[in-house]
Amino acid sequence: MSLGTLERSAPPFFKQGPSALSKLALYSALALFLMVADVRFQLTGTVRQAVATILYPVQWLMLQPVEFVAQGSGYFQSLKAAQEDADAARKQMTLMSQRSIQAEQLMQENARLRQLLDLRTRLETPAQAAQVLYDTADPYTRRVVVDQGRVAGVELGAPVLDEKGVLGQVTRVHPFVSEVTLLIDRDQAIPVLNIRTGVRGVAYGDPVAGHAGGMELRFMPANADILEGDLLTTSGVDGLYPPGLPVAKVVRVERRADSAFARIYCAPIAGVQGARHVMLLKPAAEPMPARPEPDAALPGKKGARK
DSSP states (O other), X not given: OOGGGSOOSOOGGGOOSOOHHHHHHHHHHHHHHHHHHHHHHOTTHHHHHHHHHHHHHHHHHHHHHHHHHHHHHHHHHHHHHHHHHXXXXXXXXXXXXXXXXXXXHHHHHHHHHHHHHHHHHHOOSOEEEEEEEEEOSOTTSOEEEESOOGGGTOOTTOEEEOSSSEEEEEEEEOSSOEEEEETTSTTOEEEEEETTTOOEEEEEEETTSTTTOEEEEEEEETTOOOOTTOEEEEOOTTSSSOTTOEXXXXXXXXXXXTOSEEEEEEXXXXXXXXXXXXXXXXXXXXXXXXXXXXXXXXXXXXXHHO
């Protein structure tokens, strides 16, 4: 056997030194001494600070994933909360917008009702309020249905007004509702008076005039004194409409050399397209005087002629 393969260390039996128990007791006493000395005299404070300074970058790197996860979770939570707040604010704005529109509509309706009540106080003819329910289904007529009928005392031919002026006339009465023919209907006619000149005439409905319909003042001479902007009111000669109610305003006058009459187009003052609250008047109760009979030929006159 070569000398290189021989174990040169002494066998455990011949080894010299402290035993394991002695080492344990020594190290335990040293650790206890260092702990007491550190508590009493702060011997290892400098060493601890140096070690903490050296280990701080390692601790910071190890804490970054934890902080990243926490910050990411907080970001998504705050983003969700912000989205919920934005949705709630958007719903609140929509609700407030709807309430604002409703409030504006109520204000306009209140103003119309006040004007109607003021008109009612100025009218000597008995009147009652009504509300427009819907338009009739016939596309060739301009009529609406109101929520007052024969039970409420509505009479056939009763004038109908809104807060601005004459709207139409009751042409059909049912027990609980009535049908009103608007001024722009082709079968509707109303006697009018020109406030500026005092000239009387008859205005007829013209549903094809413009987009919303209008009226035409017919059978006026071509040289008649009538201008754009003239106000037409009820004349009262028919014994149905009280005199002085606003009807229409002249918007265009056409005078042609080949015609003896002028084409006079008028715009109704009343809201014929958007009226909701109206006033129903009682037809004039005073009877119209009877028409005079033609003069009969007297016998004496015939003999005189002979």
